[in-house]
Amino acid sequence: MHILGAHSRGTVAPGPRPPQGVTARSAREGATLPQKRFYSLKVAPKVSSSPTAAKVKLSPASQDLEITKLPNGLVIASLENFSPVSRIGVFIKAGSRYETTSNLGTTHLLRLASNLTTKGASSFRITRGIEAVGGSLSVHATRETMAYSVECLRDYVDTVMEYLLNVTTAPEFRPWEVAALQPQLKVDKTIARQNTQVGVLENLHAAAYKNALANPLYCPDYRIGKITSEQLHHFVQNNFTSSRIALVGIGVYHSTLKQVAEQFLNIRSGSGTPGAKAVYKGGEIRKQTGDSLVHAAVVAEGAVVGSPEANAFSVLQYVLGAGPLVKRGSSVTSKLAQGVAKATSQPFDVSAFNVNYSDSGLFGIYTISQAPNAREVIKAALNQVKAVAQGGVTDADVTIAKNQLKANYLMSVETSKGLLNEIGSESLVSGTHTSPSAAAQKIDSVATADVVNAAKKFLSGKKSMAASGDLGNTPFLDEL
Amino acid sequence: MLSVAARAGPFAPFVSAAAHAVPGPLRPLAPAAAHREHKVPLDLKRPLLCRESLSGRAARGGLVASSSLNAPAGVRCVHNDVAVPDFSAYRRQDVQDANASSQGSSDSRKGFSYLMTAATGVATAYVAKNVVTQFISSLSASADVLALSKIEIKLSDIPEGKNMAFKWRGKPLFVRHRTQAEINQEAGVDLSQLRDPQHDLDRVKKPEWVILVGVCTHLGCVPIANSGDFGGYYCPCHGSHYDASGRIRKGPAPLNLEVPTYQFIGDDTVVVG
Numbered sequence: 001m002h003i004l005g006a007h008s009r010g011t012v013a014p015g016p017r018p019p020q021g022v023t024a025r026s027a028r029e030g031a032t033l034p035q036k037r038f039y040s041l042k043v044a045p046k047v048s049s050s051p052t053a054a055k056v057k058l059s060p061a062s063q064d065l066e067i068t069k070l071p072n073g074l075v076i077a078s079l080e081n082f083s084p085v086s087r088i089g090v091f092i093k094a095g096s097r098y099e100t101t102s103n104l105g106t107t108h109l110l111r112l113a114s115n116l117t118t119k120g121a122s123s124f125r126i127t128r129g130i131e132a133v134g135g136s137l138s139v140h141a142t143r144e145t146m147a148y149s150v151e152c153l154r155d156y157v158d159t160v161m162e163y164l165l166n167v168t169t170a171p172e173f174r175p176w177e178v179a180a181l182q183p184q185l186k187v188d189k190t191i192a193r194q195n196t197q198v199g200v201l202e203n204l205h206a207a208a209y210k211n212a213l214a215n216p217l218y219c220p221d222y223r224i225g226k227i228t229s230e231q232l233h234h235f236v237q238n239n240f241t242s243s244r245i246a247l248v249g250i251g252v253y254h255s256t257l258k259q260v261a262e263q264f265l266n267i268r269s270g271s272g273t274p275g276a277k278a279v280y281k282g283g284e285i286r287k288q289t290g291d292s293l294v295h296a297a298v299v300a301e302g303a304v305v306g307s308p309e310a311n312a313f314s315v316l317q318y319v320l321g322a323g324p325l326v327k328r329g330s331s332v333t334s335k336l337a338q339g340v341a342k343a344t345s346q347p348f349d350v351s352a353f354n355v356n357y358s359d360s361g362l363f364g365i366y367t368i369s370q371a372p373n374a375r376e377v378i379k380a381a382l383n384q385v386k387a388v389a390q391g392g393v394t395d396a397d398v399t400i401a402k403n404q405l406k407a408n409y410l411m412s413v414e415t416s417k418g419l420l421n422e423i424g425s426e427s428l429v430s431g432t433h434t435s436p437s438a439a440a441q442k443i444d445s446v447a448t449a450d451v452v453n454a455a456k457k458f459l460s461g462k463k464s465m466a467a468s469g470d471l472g473n474t475p476f477l478d479e480l
Numbered sequence: 481m482l483s484v485a486a487r488a489g490p491f492a493p494f495v496s497a498a499a500h501a502v503p504g505p506l507r508p509l510a511p512a513a514a515h516r517e518h519k520v521p522l523d524l525k526r527p528l529l530c531r532e533s534l535s536g537r538a539a540r541g542g543l544v545a546s547s548s549l550n551a552p553a554g555v556r557c558v559h560n561d562v563a564v565p566d567f568s569a570y571r572r573q574d575v576q577d578a579n580a581s582s583q584g585s586s587d588s589r590k591g592f593s594y595l596m597t598a599a600t601g602v603a604t605a606y607v608a609k610n611v612v613t614q615f616i617s618s619l620s621a622s623a624d625v626l627a628l629s630k631i632e633i634k635l636s637d638i639p640e641g642k643n644m645a646f647k648w649r650g651k652p653l654f655v656r657h658r659t660q661a662e663i664n665q666e667a668g669v670d671l672s673q674l675r676d677p678q679h680d681l682d683r684v685k686k687p688e689w690v691i692l693v694g695v696c697t698h699l700g701c702v703p704i705a706n707s708g709d710f711g712g713y714y715c716p717c718h719g720s721h722y723d724a725s726g727r728i729r730k731g732p733a734p735l736n737l738e739v740p741t742y743q744f745i746g747d748d749t750v751v752v753g
Contacts, residue, residue, distance in 0.1 A: 054537075068497055099687060108545075111545060111546075112547050114547065114548070114549065116548045125602050126549075127549060130549060136549060137548060137549045138546055138547070138548025138549070139546060139548060140543050140544050140545070140546040141544070141547075142542055142543065142544050142545075143542065143543070143545070169547070188547065192545065197537070197539045197545060199542050200539070201542070202543070217543050217545045218545065293534075297539065306499045317540070322540045323536050324535050324536050324678050326536070327535075328532050347533065347534050348534060349534040349535060349536070349537045349538040350538055351538035351539065351540045352540065353538075353540060353541070354540065354541060355541050355542035366538040366539045366540070367538060368534055438581050464499055467641050
């Protein structure tokens with residue numbers, strides 16, 4: 001999911017300017033290691049020798065992040081950093097949780113339909129126009145939000161903004177175009193399913209929740225070919241409303257965005273259809289595939305976005321271990337990894353899993369293990385969590401975890417893409433913006449006791465599980 | 481709001497589901513798993529040999545599915561199924577070969593095209609001119625009106641020495657069958673004595689037939705035939721004497737009697753006008 005907004009304010013020394021050839025694209029969001037720092041997101045002020053001197057603005061026009069909330073609920077946020085590349089995102093609370101059982105898969109098709117004909121521009125024009133300026137238009141969808149983002153060189157912002165607005169506010173979903181796009185659902189799903197993790201996480205949510213969050217991100221097979229243009233229209237009418245949209249820009253002026261928002265994003269007012277409240281039920285789904293690697297996730301209900309509990313769960317995640325920080329390292333700081341390493345000598349991977357939604361969350365562990373060892377791996381991982389719950393975590397561990405969390409978080413907002421996501425998510429949820437220092441403080445305010453409580457909550461909560469692979473030696477929920 | 485920071489983290493490659501390579505028309509299609517360019521792609525068929533291959537694969541946060549246009553997570557199909565039609569049936573012989581330069585034949589091709597255009601232009605102009613003149617000439621006098629302007633005279637009705645008068649175009653038309661004596665007499669007249677010198681043979685086609693418009697050139701009276709001092713016509717109004725050829729001899733008239741255009745059709749008919 002997205003990180004919430006913070007941008008570095010001169011407290012972090014700007015790194016050396018990378019050579020032209022290095023672009024933000026070369027590091028995927030998917031890097032498990034901290035991403036490289038690129039063009040400094042904020043125009044760096046000159047470091048003043050006097051300790052009491054106020055921050056010097058490099059140019060009179062250099063701006064900080066500005067947020068405006070319009071009366072109809074639309075949030076506009078922008079950071080003008082004079083970057084040569086501008087990024088604009090429209091974040092909408094229209095994720096797959098807002099689908100109902102009668103229109104499952106609509107968001108998937110909507111995601112793919114971002115370049116279909118709109119009222120102001122034909123499909124060809126959008127594709128060609130964006131290509132012609134060397135920009136890009138992407139849609140990122142999670143269970144709660146859909147984010148349409150465009151990026152381009154500064155000079156062409158008007159052009160791509162026009163296409164972005166067309167796509168988000170005035171799609172036509174011509175029936176023949178929609179019909180022609182349906183086979184792409186299958187392709188998309190198949191390619192996504194090449195990663196077993198995708199299937200496991202979908203199953204996890206389907207097992208854990210009764211509704212809303214149980215909806216899959218990818219269209220179910222029986223719905224492929226049956227999604228109609230009316231359903232897409234209906235979904236857009238009911239969910240793409242002003243109070244559920246945040247317009248975020250990096251490298252654009254706030255006045256520009258404000259004008260655009262007032263003129264164009266006002267067309268559907270109100271809050272649309274409220275989604276159903278997610279109800280956690282717990283359960284398990286097992287997918288026997290015969291793969292030699294078993295992916296398993298065991299979770300319990302976690303914390304809601306923005307609650308202090310959520311911070312505690314985040315720190316707990318890093319206490320337990322949230323992915324490698326050193327290439328080819330042995331994850332010394334990861335309790336889970338160390339614990340499982342004692343239980344098995346076969347290759348494995350384990351990580352604490354934490355996801356927060358607006359009305360629920362999931363926290364647990366995710367393991368990848370060889371099929372014969374799955375039982376040992378999962379049990380060892382859970383034992384580690386139990387150890388933390390029983391107080392087996394020192395302040396030093398918690399501090400390390402906090403530092404890792406802070407570093408990870410701050411480095412993820414170093415890139416304009418990460419920053420855009422962060423600002424967008426936060427604007428959408430709360431309409432405000434947390435500075436990095438405030439964010440760091442919040443992390444620091446988590447006490448060891450909170451971490452222990454979080455672990456206890458996990459242990460005592462009703463569990464959900466999803467597993468995939470050759471499940472001969474994978475325990476069921478009631479065996480854990 | 482920091483709770484999301486944990487799940488925020490750098491997205492692991494697998495959680496960015498639907499990350500495809502975009503096959504541009506000029507770039508080779510990259511395999512779907514190529515986004516993990518800093519890791520060794522996992523070959524699911526091969527048994528795992530080391531832990532590093534699995535490093536970082538465990539999911540830490542929620543799924544983000546993305547799809548895009550012209551960015552590294554969209555699939556656009558290279559349109560290599562679109563066949564460019566074969567236009568060789570429409571091409572000229574000189575440019576059939578797609579690999580040869582068309583410059584060598586460009587002069588001859590252009591020349592041919594220009595020639596054809598010019599010829600067509602000329603033909604069209606000719607036709608257009610004809611059509612236009614036909615339409616415009618239809619506005620001029622019609623055949624029945626034109627027919628009224630001619631008179632057909634049967635010559636065998638006129639005996640020798642006699643002058644017959646006809647009404648033609650509102651004017652009197654004199655047709656005189658001259659005797660040989662008159663012809664000789666007129667042929668022998670000295671031109672320097674004539675007010676309007678014209679030889680008799682210049683005024684007639686056949687010497688025995690003289691055809692005149694019987695209007696005196698002085699003030700328009702009709703001269704009387706076979707009278708006057710010169711064996712021709714005498715205008716009684718002011719006393720103009722004309723001879724047998726219609727030339728003025730004496731009197732106030734300035735010019736000879738007018739000779740209209742006429743034509744002999746066969747032996748017996750003359751069409752005047």
